[in-house]
Amino acid sequence: xxxxxxxxxxxxxxxxxxxxxxxxxxxxxxxxxxxxxxxxxxxxxxxxxxxxxxxxxxxxxxxxxxxxxxxxxxxxxxxxxxxxxxxxxxxxxxxxxxxxxxxxxxxxxxxxxxxxxxxxxxxxxxxxxxxxxxxxxxxxxxxxxxxxxxxxxxxxxxxxxxxxxxxxxxxxxxxxxxxxxxxxxxxxxxxxxxxxxxxxxxxxxxxxxxxxxxxxxxxxxxxxxxxxxxxxxxxxxxxxxxxxxxxxxxxxxxxxxxxxxxxxxxxxxxxxxxxxxxxxxxxxxxxxxxxxxxxxxxxxxxxxxxxxxxxxxxxxxxxxxxxxxxxxxxxxxxxxxxxxxxxxxxxxxxxxxxxxxxxxxxxxxxxxxxxxxxxxxxxxxxxxxxxxxxxxxxxxxxxxxxxxxxxxxxxxxxxxxxxxxxxxxxxxxxxxxxxxxxxxxxxxxxxxx
Amino acid sequence: xxxxxxxxxxxxxxxxxxxxxxxxxxxxxxxxxxxxxxxxxxxxxxxxxxxxxxxxxxxxxxxxxxxxxxxxxxxxxxxxxxxxxxxxxxxxxxxxxxxxxxxxxxxxxxxxxxxxxxxxxxxxxxxxxxxxxxxxxxxxxxxxxxxxxxxxxxxxxxxxxxxxxxxxxxxxxxxxxxxxxxxxxxxxxxxxxxxxxxxxxxxxxxxxxxxxxxxxxxxxxxxxxx
Numbered sequence: 231x232x233x234x235x236x237x238x239x240x241x242x243x244x245x246x247x248x249x250x251x252x253x254x255x256x257x258x259x260x261x262x263x264x265x266x267x268x269x270x271x272x273x274x275x276x277x278x279x280x281x282x283x284x285x286x287x288x289x290x291x292x293x294x295x296x297x298x299x300x301x302x303x304x305x306x307x308x309x310x311x312x313x314x315x316x317x318x319x320x321x322x323x324x325x326x327x328x329x330x331x332x333x334x335x336x337x338x339x340x341x342x343x344x345x346x347x348x349x350x351x352x353x354x355x356x357x358x359x360x361x362x363x364x365x366x367x368x369x370x371x372x373x374x375x376x377x378x379x380x381x382x383x384x385x386x387x388x389x390x391x392x393x394x395x396x397x398x399x400x401x402x403x404x405x406x407x408x409x410x411x412x413x414x415x416x417x418x419x420x421x422x423x424x425x426x427x428x429x430x431x432x433x434x435x436x437x438x439x440x441x442x443x444x445x446x447x448x449x450x451x452x453x454x455x456x457x458x459x460x461x462x463x464x465x466x467x468x469x470x471x472x473x474x475x476x477x478x479x480x481x482x483x484x485x486x487x488x489x490x491x492x493x494x495x496x497x498x499x500x501x502x503x504x505x506x507x508x509x510x511x512x513x514x515x516x517x518x519x520x521x522x523x524x525x526x527x528x529x530x531x532x533x534x535x536x537x538x539x540x541x542x543x544x545x546x547x548x549x550x551x552x553x554x555x556x557x558x559x560x561x562x563x564x565x566x567x568x569x570x571x572x573x574x575x576x577x578x579x580x581x582x583x584x585x586x587x588x589x590x591x592x593x594x595x596x597x598x599x600x601x602x603x604x605x606x607x608x609x610x611x612x613x614x615x616x617x618x619x620x621x622x623x624x625x626x627x628x629x630x631x632x633x634x635x636x637x638x639x640x641x642x643x644x645x646x647x648x649x650x651x652x653x654x655x656x657x658x659x660x661x662x663x664x665x666x667x668x669x670x671x672x673x674x675x676x677x678x679x
Numbered sequence: 680x681x682x683x684x685x686x687x688x689x690x691x692x693x694x695x696x697x698x699x700x701x702x703x704x705x706x707x708x709x710x711x712x713x714x715x716x717x718x719x720x721x722x723x724x725x726x727x728x729x730x731x732x733x734x735x736x737x738x739x740x741x742x743x744x745x746x747x748x749x750x751x752x753x754x755x756x757x758x759x760x761x762x763x764x765x766x767x768x769x770x771x772x773x774x775x776x777x778x779x780x781x782x783x784x785x786x787x788x789x790x791x792x793x794x795x796x797x798x799x800x801x802x803x804x805x806x807x808x809x810x811x812x813x814x815x816x817x818x819x820x821x822x823x824x825x826x827x828x829x830x831x832x833x834x835x836x837x838x839x840x841x842x843x844x845x846x847x848x849x850x851x852x853x854x855x856x857x858x859x860x861x862x863x864x865x866x867x868x869x870x871x872x873x874x875x876x877x878x879x880x881x882x883x884x885x886x887x888x889x890x891x892x893x894x895x896x897x898x899x900x901x902x903x904x905x
Contacts, residue, residue: 247694248730251737251749256769258746271748271765274758308768310746343799387824416792448821481820547827553716554830561706577722577833579813631726631836631872635905646867 233295234259240290253279258309266300269307276306343412348395354520356513359389362504366393370400373443377502379476381484384506387544390479394445401443412445419458439468443475450480453489463494514538518548527556533571540575586629586677588640594677595622607642620652621670627653694734702841707832711736716829721807723834726873729807733773736805745770752779760789767796777808781816791822842866853884857894864896868905
């Protein structure tokens with residue numbers, strides 16, 4: 231076991247699982263001869279570890295390796311390669327394994343951030359996205375010339391990002407040396423802030439003004455960020471004048487995006503503006519079937535239609551439900567059926583867990599059997615009262631964490647053995663008496679839905 | 680003779696999957712064990728095992744040589760959204776108790792960025808909350824829609840069989856002998872939420888050690904005043 235592993239095991243024993251998982255696990259370590267470099271994912275973790283744990287780490291390492299205690303330092307960094315381009319890039323890794331700059335395919339010093347799975351082949355066409363798809367395909371074939379800029383707008387989770395990636399991937403397919411960058415507008419802003427902080431704004435400008443295609447998602451996030459808008463305005467002009475492709479997306483029509491400068495809004499409308507609408511039922515079903523195919527699952531059409539009818543809002547939700555349905559099928563070892571789809575939807579859209587109280591159970595049960603709550607707490611032993619009381623006690627045991635003595639007390643000061651008896655009795659009756667079984671299920675549903 | 684004081688020593692049990700009682704959550708557990716879903720959303724009431732599953736996932740990731748982080752969002756007062764920066768360079772990120780930062784614009788944007796970047800890098804994300812995605816009050820629609828992107832599981836609390844297993848498991852971890860009779864005796868009398876069960880067992884452990892007595896029914900009755 232190396233030094234750091236021993237130290238980490240020690241810290242795992244010293245700290246609470248939460249502290250260990252939050253502050254120690256995210257650290258990566260580079261051991262170099264007499265040095266041990268800790269890499270933290272961000273400034274916040276770095277400061278926290280430095281202030282709370284670094285001294286004990288040093289002390290412990292001094293104890294287990296008194297003759298050769300390594301020099302310990304902590305910095306922001308990661309050993310992991312950026313994965314966006316991992317399927318197609320040659321990564322540049324320095325001798326210690328710490329990643330520095332990763333180039334995009336063929337173009338030096340640029341990360342494209344393109345997801346290779348988002349292609350036109352995996353994009354399901356429907357009435358709602360036909361025009362946007364056709365325009366995007368033309369741009370992929372003929373960037374900078376067909377439509378510039380292309381502005382795609384529509385609600386969340388309808389496929390705007392997918393189309394942008396598909397254009398980028400097509401451009402790179404035709405010209406592996408093209409410099410293509412996809413990024414979210416938030417990232418543009420945060421990169422710019424960092425560039426200003428580190429005095430590298432010229433580098434930042436050069437990077438974005440020298441690409442062949444710039445794909446910026448959700449430009450509504452530029453709202454109110456004047457400095458970023460200013461920079462983006464100049465980037466836009468530089469790219470536009472040199473006939474490099476610009477694709478923008480937003481949740482609404484360019485003129486309606488609030489908090490954006492007029493000169494930007496008017497430029498956004500210079501090329502082609504296309505909408506993506508929510509998909510109709512047939513398209514939703516086709517999307518589900520296409521995704522099922524990608525996930526190598528067999529999705530019966532009645533299940534696809536059931537899901538498509540109930541999930542209308544966005545495609546992400548369709549995908550989430552589908553993944554759950556497939557998981558259900560794998561777990562049970564049976565083929566996908568309607569019940570799986572119902573389970574998936576129930577868990578996705580169910581309301582918050584209600585805290586069921588004994589009071590609430592008593593009230594609901596009394597109403598259901600048309601008796602008074604006070605009857606449940608009374609000493610009456612007629613069956614019309616005793617049975618509902620036993621059902622209510624059983625529900626209290628099932629739905630709350632109260633101890634059995636507490637439940638007994640809440641039912642007119644009864645003993646916990648009465649609760650155990652009630653529970654046993656109702657269990658028997660649910661097996662032998664259809665009516666009791668139904669009553670119990672109805673009440674359980676009312677209380678837990 | 681006075682009772683012997685029990686020393687607060689002993690190996691702390693690691694939070695891992697083998698210590699998780701599946702109960703009615705077998706499918707969710709199996710998905711987490713597989714570790715292939717880019718995103719899973721887990722929700723349920725307190726004591727349904729959300730934190731345990733996230734920390735066990737971190738443990739598993741670590742054991743397999745991966746990198747990970749667990750972020751307890753309930754501690755929003757001590758944390759800053761900056762803690763989410765750069766986490767996309769890890770293999771797995773676990774966010775516990777999403778509802779605590781819902782409606783906070785700076786956190787929502789930071790989560791949104793993290794979501795996009797994890798997705799871009801094929802890293803995994805696990806999120807827990809106390810309600811389904813539709814019930815968490817996220818203001819940013821772009822983030823809200825992303826929460827539905829993976830399988831979503833409602834975690835159900837332990838039933839009586841599960842509680843019995845828990846009690847037995849916890850006593851074994853402490854090297855205590857707990858007969859089935861004593862366990863049922865306890866479960867019929869004590870509050871049945873996980874934290875009460877755990878703390879009462881802790882109390883019994885200390886008492887048993889100090890009095891050098893086994894956990895018989897008369898002994899637990901005496902210690903807990905049942």
